[in-house]
C-alpha cells in the first residue's frame with residue numbers, strides 16, 4: 001500500500017482497519033511473533049534467554065518491563081557506533097531525541113524504517129476516517145511544521161527529533177501528496193535554520209495559496225495558536241511583501257529567500273483582499289476561515305497538555321471544526337483518531353494492533369512494592385486507567401512509556417484510549433516537558449548560588465501559571481534566612497536556564513513561554529502545607545511535598561500564594 005501511495009484507496013484503508021481491529025488479539029500475537037523473529041538474534045533478547053521463542057508467555061517470562069534508564073547503555077553503544085545486533089537484528093542507523101530530560105539531557109531512542117511505516121499507517125488511517133466526515137478537495141495544507149536541527153552522534157548516526165526524522169523520510173512526501181495534504185511551503189521553509197523566519201514564510205505561503213488551502217494543521221495545537229498570534233503582529237509586513245513582490249529583509253536565510261522568490265510576484269489585489277478581510281473581523285474572531293475560506297477543518301494534537309490552547313484556537317477557528325490528531329511518542333505510535341467528529345476534549349485513539357505489541361498496567365493496582373501485572377490489549381476494561389507498555393519494531397521490549405490512559409470504549413476488538421496524563425511529568429505549557437527530576441536538578445543548580453551566601457533552600461514546589469499570556473513556570477522557595485535581591489535574581493535566572501528540555505528552551509526563546517518567576521515564601525509555609533495534608537488524614541512517614549501544584553489543588557495553592565514575601569522574574573532569555 002505504502003509504495004503506491006499515489007493510488008491510496010481510502011475505503012480500502014478503512015476496510016483493512018476494520019478487519020484488523022475485529023481480530024485484534026490474533027493480530028497482536030502475530031505482531032509479537034514478527035518482532036521477535038526479526039530481532040531474535042539481538043544481544044538483548046539472547047541474553048535474556050528467550051532462545052528464539054516468539055510466543056506471548058515466553059516473552060513475558062523472560063523479558064522484564066523496563067524504563068528508558070534500563071536500556072540507556074545499550075542505546076548509547078548504538079549511538080557510539082557499535083553496529084552489532086544489540087537491540088535489533090538489523091542495525092539502527094538513526095536516533096530520535098525524545099523530550100525526556102530526567103538525566104539532565106534529552107533521551108536517545110532508536111528509530112528505523114518500521115517506525116516510518118507505522119507513522120504513515122496511522123496518518124492514512126485517521127485521514128481515511130476524517131475524510132469520510134470532512135472530505136477535502138485537491139489542494140494544499142497550511143502546515144506549521146518545523147524541523148529540528150539534525151546532528152551526528154559520536155558514532156556518526158543521524159539524530160534529530162522523531163518528527164524531523166519522519167519529515168526527512170522519502171515516504172512522508174509521497175504520503176502527504178496521496179492524502180492531498182501537501183504543505184504550501186517549500187522544504188527550505190520547513191527545514192530552515194531559524195524558527196521565526198520559517199513561521200513568517202509558512203504564513204506567507206499560506207496567503208499566496210489561500211484559495212487552495214484545504215485545512216490548517218500542526219503537530220501540536222499550540223503551534224497553530226502561536227502562528228496566528230504572530231500573524232496579528234506581522235500582517236502589515238506580509239501584505240507589503242505580497243503588494244511589492246519582494247520578501248521582507250527580515251528573512252535573511254539565502255535558501256529560504258531563493259525558494260520564496262520563486263513563489264512571490266507583486267499582487268496588490270491579494271494584498272488588499274487580506275487587508276479588507278482582517279479589518280472586517282472583531283478581535284480576530286474567525287481569522288482562519290476568513291483567510292482560508294476553502295479550509296474544511298483545523299488539525300493537530302489538541303489533547304493532554306494542549307487542552308489549555310483550545311479556547312484561543314476556537315476563537316481563531318470561528319465555526320471551523322477542530323479535529324484532534326493521533327496519539328504516539330518518539331518510542332512509537334499507539335492509536336489513531338477514528339472518531340474525528342468528537343470535540344477535542346473527548347477525543348479517543350483506537351490502538352492499531354499491528355504496529356507494536358501493547359500491554360497495560362492497571363493503575364488501580366499501582367503503588368506498593370509488588371511488580372505490577374500488565375494485561376493485554378484485548379483484556380483492558382472500559383472506564384479503567386492504565387500505564388502503557390510498548391514493544392516495537394525498533395528495539396524496545398516491554399518499555400514503560402509513562403503515560404496514563406483511560407479506556408473509553410472499544411472499536412471492534414481494539415480499545416479506544418483517552419489520554420489522561422504523563423505519569424512522571426510535572427511542568428508543561430506547550431511542547432515543553434519537565435519532570436520532577438528536571439525540577440530538582442534546576443533547583444539544585446540555583447541553590448549553589450545561595451550556598452555561596454551560606455543559605456539553603458528549605459523546600460520547594462512549582463506551578464504552571466496560565467493566567468498570564470504567555471503562561472510561565474513559577475518556582476516557590478522557602479529559604480532558611482534572608483537573601484539579597486540581587487542574589488535571588490541570579491537564582492531566578494539560573495532556574496530558568498537550567499530547564500534544558502528542548503521544548504522549553506525553544507519556547508522561551510520565542511516567548512511562547514514567559515520568563516520564569518521565583519516566589520520566595522515566608523518561613524514555615526511548607527509546615528502549613530504538611531499540616532493541611534495531615535488534617536486530611538495523611539501520614540507523616542508517607543508525606544511527600546507536592547512538587548507541582550495544579551489549579552485543582554486550590555487549598556495548597558492558596559497557602560503558597562498567601563505566603564509569598566517577594567518575587568522575581570527571569571531575564572535569562
Ligand code: AMP
Nearest residue numbers: 098099303304326327328329330419422
Ligand atoms: P515525545 O516524548 O516528545 O515523543 O512526546 C510523546 C509524548 O507526548 C507522549 O508520551 C504523550 O505524553 C504526549 N502525547 C503525544 N500524543 C498525544 C496526544 N494525542 N494527546 C496527548 N498527549 C500526547
